[in-house]
Amino acid sequence: MRQVVTTKNGGVEVLRVEEKPDPQPGAAEVLVDVRASGLNFADILARQGLYPDGPKKPCVMGYEVAGVIASVGEGVDPNIVGTEVVAMTRFGGQSEKVVVLEKQLFEKPASLSFEQAAAVPVNYLTAYALLVVMGGLRKSESVLIHNAGGGVGLAALDIAKHIGATTYGTASPGKHEFLRERGLDHPIDYRNQDWLPALKDLTSGRGVELVIDPIGGAHWKKSYAALRHTGRLGMFGVSAASANGLAGKAKMLKAALQMPRFHPLALLNKNRGVFALNLGHMWHEPEKVEEWVEAIMRGIEEGWIKPHVDKTFPFAQAGDAHTYMESRKNFGKVVLVP
Ligand SMILES: NC(=O)c1ccc[n+]([C@@H]2O[C@H](COP(=O)([O-])OP(=O)(O)OC[C@H]3O[C@@H](n4cnc5c(N)ncnc54)[C@H](OP(=O)(O)O)[C@@H]3O)[C@@H](O)[C@H]2O)c1
Numbered sequence: 247m248r249q250v251v252t253t254k255n256g257g258v259e260v261l262r263v264e265e266k267p268d269p270q271p272g273a274a275e276v277l278v279d280v281r282a283s284g285l286n287f288a289d290i291l292a293r294q295g296l297y298p299d300g301p302k303k304p305c306v307m308g309y310e311v312a313g314v315i316a317s318v319g320e321g322v323d324p325n326i327v328g329t330e331v332v333a334m335t336r337f338g339g340q341s342e343k344v345v346v347l348e349k350q351l352f353e354k355p356a357s358l359s360f361e362q363a364a365a366v367p368v369n370y371l372t373a374y375a376l377l378v379v380m381g382g383l384r385k386s387e388s389v390l391i392h393n394a395g396g397g398v399g400l401a402a403l404d405i406a407k408h409i410g411a412t413t414y415g416t417a418s419p420g421k422h423e424f425l426r427e428r429g430l431d432h433p434i435d436y437r438n439q440d441w442l443p444a445l446k447d448l449t450s451g452r453g454v455e456l457v458i459d460p461i462g463g464a465h466w467k468k469s470y471a472a473l474r475h476t477g478r479l480g481m482f483g484v485s486a487a488s489a490n491g492l493a494g495k496a497k498m499l500k501a502a503l504q505m506p507r508f509h510p511l512a513l514l515n516k517n518r519g520v521f522a523l524n525l526g527h528m529w530h531e532p533e534k535v536e537e538w539v540e541a542i543m544r545g546i547e548e549g550w551i552k553p554h555v556d557k558t559f560p561f562a563q564a565g566d567a568h569t570y571m572e573s574r575k576n577f578g579k580v581v582l583v584p
Pocket of ligand 1: 285286287288368369372392393394395396397398399416417418421460461482483484485486487488523524525526571572573574575576577578579
């Protein structure tokens with residue numbers, strides 16, 4: 247089978263497609279023939295050597311796949327061979343075949359293509375945890391979604407629209423028309439202007455009840471300043487550090503040094519909350535994640551969760567897929583296919 251291997255830290259040239267022996271499922275496991283594999287910003291940060299959760303290199307990245315069950319290990323019902331499924335993978339998903347625990351699978355909704363199904367787990371679970379579970383977003387409230395045109399951003403928009411909240415979103419200006427069509431109430435250009443005064447103008451100076459911020463560093467301070475009373479800030483990424491080589495390390499250090507400190511008394515006096523999410527640190531809480539998956543599956547069935555795949559790249563062009571995301575061209579999800 248073929249895999250996309252990140253051979254070492256570096257630019258896209260370190261990505262290589264390599265042949266490996268097919269894996270075999272063990273007890274309680276299944277072998278999935280992968281038809282589509284999600285690309286996430288974490289894969290880029292890992293390639294750049296900026297993702298502490300990533301496996302040791304050389305490694306195969308990939309947190310999510312959609313495919314067909316090819317065989318099963320001991321203790322698994324063989325009648326499920328041939329079922330179309332979606333799986334979370336703790337890395338290794340950018341492979342033609344993956345072995346996963348049966349309990350890590352869920353059935354692929356028939357209404358979705360394999361590519362769309364591979365766009366669901368990371369983006370929608372992250373957005374659901376941020377908006378619903380930890381952010382507690384309500385219909386009468388407003389939310390600012392940073393990078394609203396990206397994978398997590400579009401997922402968050404679907405969920406916020408379903409809740410009925412008022413939505414604000416920062417994105418590169420070329421994505422604004424598309425975002426309006428997806429239901430974003432107020433797109434904000436954050437590339438050519440300071441987004442905070444623009445948001446304050448739009449909210450009569452008040453700000454919003456929830457901000458979800460994957461940019462990190464000093465940006466979290468600014469997002470905190472965008473909260474009105476009872477507002478919550480959800481921090482979940484450090485895109486600000488993205489760069490190759492020493493530049494990336496310097497940006498990560500700068501982001502770490504510029505991160506805000508939140509004093510309990512300041513939170514108390516302003517009626518504010520702060521929280522953070524790392525979906526990759528939820529593997530030991532499968533019951534919680536299962537409940538989130540069920541809610542997302544219901545959303546797909548009811549039609550308000552609409553995974554948007556912008557572009558599909560074959561494994562051999564994984565480098566182009568990384569470049570596409572790094573150069574901010576993606577509208578929603580980028581998917582790799584074997
Ligand atoms: N903590 C978690 O559990 C978790 C889970 C999933 C994702 N994340 C984080 O969430 C963020 C979004 O992830 P994603 O996979 O959905 O990716 P994504 O948003 O699709 O990423 C690409 C987009 O991010 C925006 N962006 C902002 N700063 C950027 C930079 N320095 N370089 C390139 N693009 C930048 C660009 O859009 P615009 O210019 O239009 O804004 C770009 O199109 C990432 O920071 C990721 O690490 C965290």
